Amino acid sequence: MTKPPLTLYLAAPRGFCAGVDRAIKIVEMAIEKWGAPVYVRHEIVHNKFVVDGLRDKGAVFVEELSECPDDRPVIFSAHGVPKSVPSAAQARNMIYVDATCPLVSKVHIEAQRHADAGLQIIMIGHAGHPETIGTMGQLPEGDVLLVETPEDVATVAVRDDARLAYVTQTTLSVDDTADIVAALQARFPAIIGPHKEDICYATTNRQEAVKAMAPKCDAMLVVGAPNSSNSKRLVEVGARAGCAYAQLVQRADDIDWRALEGIGSIGITAGASAPEVLINEVIDAFKARYDVTTDLVETAQENVEFKVPRVLRQPA
The missing domain is CATH 3.40.1010.20 (4-hydroxy-3-methylbut-2-enyl diphosphate reductase, catalytic domain)
Structure with missing residues (x-):
């Protein structure tokens, strides 16, 4: 036929992408350097085939640091983690390696810089996504507010309309994000955006x-x-x-x-x-x-x- x-x-x-490539390499190199098992907090990247392959090499995937023993290295996923996670690892004298994508780290630094300047941050992202949790966790609770849609912008309660900045999750739809940014700028004309777009x-x-x-x-x-x-x-x-x-x-x-x-x-x-x-x-x-x-x-x-x-x- x-x-x-x-x-x-x-x-x-x-x-x-380069961030995913780097994160996988980090797990492989950690296993090579310290031997198995090496613990990874959250899936290193969101792909079952990749995660299963690393598990076969000696990676153990967990959701929380509390599931890791003190005497084995732990790696933080490419999505980034709240500040409390490396602090807890340091308190336990753990060896840890941060595989956060450098473009996500850039957003973390940006959020911190705005907070240091006395601004409240609005984050455009998806609730519950590890990257959103990691970015919001860079600052004390209440310092970062989350919006997911243009409709959310209408109801977000801010401390001061004139002292705001926004950051975004790096993996969003460019077009959807543009609509949310437009809604933010319409409601808060003084809001400060990133020097360079956060979407990677x-x-x-x-x-x-x-x-x-x-x-x-x-x-x-x-x-x-x-x-x-x-x-x-x-x-x-x-x-x-x-x-x-x-x-x-x-x-x-x-x-x-x-x-x-x-x-x-x-x-x-x-x-x-x-x-x-x-x-x-x-x-x-x-x-x-x-x-x-x-x-x-x-x-x-x-x-x-x-x-x-x-x-x-x-x-x-």
Whole structure:
């Protein structure tokens, strides 16, 4: 039987970003330096395949520092942690390595700088997301207020309209965030924003590639985890940019082939914590069923690299 033809649009950039790459490297180097087990507070990045792979090498994933023994190293995830976490680790004389993405750390420093200047912070983010918890936890309770939608802006209760600044989670939808910023500026004209946008380069680049790809596609798949904020945003961006069917899949086994019956083109991208091996697995699944022609949709090139902490570059 001849396979039906299919144009497969492949977004670039896609998949791993520099912060995720660095975080995974930190866990691997820590296991190499100190031996297993090495404890990791929260999933190092939001991807089951990556986490399972590190677990096989000797990483133990926990949700709280209280679950870690005093005598083994602990790593803080790429999403960042409240200030209370490293303080508690220091109090217990633990060896700890902070794998917080440097672009998230930049937001933490920004929030602290605004607070030192006497400003109250409004954070644009998702309640309960580890990055939001980490950023809000840089300052005492009440110093950072959370808004998730433009509607939230109307009801947020601030101390002083004239002494405000805002920061954002790094993995949000660029367009949604712009709407919330506009609402903040309309209600609080004196509010101070970041010198440089908080949404990270990788999130922005992946969303731009999806916007360029989506109008060409009958359907679009985003390879990523259901708890990955940036992956979920890519699905929303694809749907908004004109793709009739946009879905999140963790790997090839999750593809709903019945929903894709009759398509002539498919767009494939991946969130910043999805490894290339899972993207290739999805591409191979389409090649097994279709006569595939691949077309790269490249909107940017990335050459960002972040160094691992010095403690890991020194001999044990």
